Amino acid sequence: MLDFEKELEKFKPSLEVDQAEEAIYHNDLSDVTDIVKDLVEEIKNK
């Protein structure tokens, strides 16, 4: 049985243009390459 209320909760408002700047700034841009780079640096410094 489809729970209408529950399904409706899954829908989130789409981003509007004036929220774009915020979305870009808050985008988590750390990647696995960064993590590996940090680890290599840490090992080198030991």
Next chain:
Amino acid sequence: MICPYCGSRLSKRDRCDRCGEDVSKFKKLYMAANKYYNNGLMKAKIRDLSGAIVDLKNALKIDKKHTDARNLLGLIYLEMGETVSALSEFVISKHFQPENPVADYYMNFVQETPTKLDSLNQIVKRYNGALAYAKQGSDDLAIIQLKKVISMNPHYVQALLLLALLYIHAEDYDRARKVISKVLKVDVTNTSALEYLDYIKLTTGVDTKTASAPSSSGSAIAKTSVKENDVITPISAYSEERPNVIAWVNLVIGIIVGAAFILVALVPGIKKNAVSEQRTEIVALGEKIQKLEAEVTEKDNEYASLKQDYDETKYKLDNPEVPEEDQQVQEEPSQYESLMQAASYFLMDKKDKAADRLIEVDTEKIELPEAVTLYNKLASELFAEQADKVYEEGHKLYSDGKYEEALEVFEKVLKMNPEQLSAIYFTGRAYHRLEKYDMAVEYYNKLINEYPDSGRAGEAKERMAELKADGKID
């Protein structure tokens, strides 16, 4: 593949040719990211957009600078009606790779006219409004808004899904089915759409069975085949055989009532929102202008200060009535001339020529304090940046086998920045290639003794070992 340390293009070797760092582990990561990208591209080509998004996000989690993956993700968002998410991806893609014609093309596509971006934003606003209505329980208003949204952008997946859900809630399964088929044309594996379709099948499957029971005098096999058949067959049969005039009249009345409501209740609100948005935009633009003005003033001051230094020193050089300082100038005219030429080139924004002149200046022979200040100021502005640029030229000459010419360039680099380790290393390598082993050893030893923790020192040790093994040195 790009070196994570210095950003230069990587060759087949496990070490970066430019900075000498070990990049073998990163190459494996880049290959994994590429694999995800290829899967994402393959899925996007068969319109499995949901699957493609997952793969492309995984590729970007491994390598955020994977421009192709980011551009494709942006394109998919654009196709699914998520304009702002698409723009965000293109902006980030441009940030990591400024020379990016693909991102440029799509950004221009979205922003080709000021009204286009605004109308795309209006679609998103309408969808958000419809969602708010749906959450308040005003399903009819939400449906009206969503129909408008879909007429403006028929590929807006979220809007189509919400409309389908509202039709299912109103038990209008026929319409819901049509809307879902539109979603599946855009994104063939959309989980929500498939879930809704299953639900409709489950609900209407019972009705179809009972409705078809009296008319079907055929075998049990025929019955079974109808029950198990795809959803496409019942759709056409259901909709085409029952034209309902009253429903159409009700729809027209509903639209008229809805339009009247929008004119009375919503239009003033929308206008008010538009005005407040424009105000916020004006304030933001005002702030940007102030920031730019401050930057211009700062540059003007810097220019005025340098100009003043230049004028003062030039005056002292030209003025024969300053006895003591003039004497010094006459003793070493070339130093001051070079300094003046460097300052002059710097003011003309010809930084490479300014740096060339400045390295000719011997600071020990300058005694005028203003000239020393001017030298220091120019050196701090020019040498660090120019040393790296000139090093690139030297490295290119070295790679082309022009070792004598490369040596001249590396010498210039080391005059600008004596701690440019790559220039020290490749000076040694150039001497090595020219079979001037004593000189090569001198530069290798410089790295090993003065910068023992650097990657270049490790490489210098390897080269020294090679020389010893070949019997070139003791």
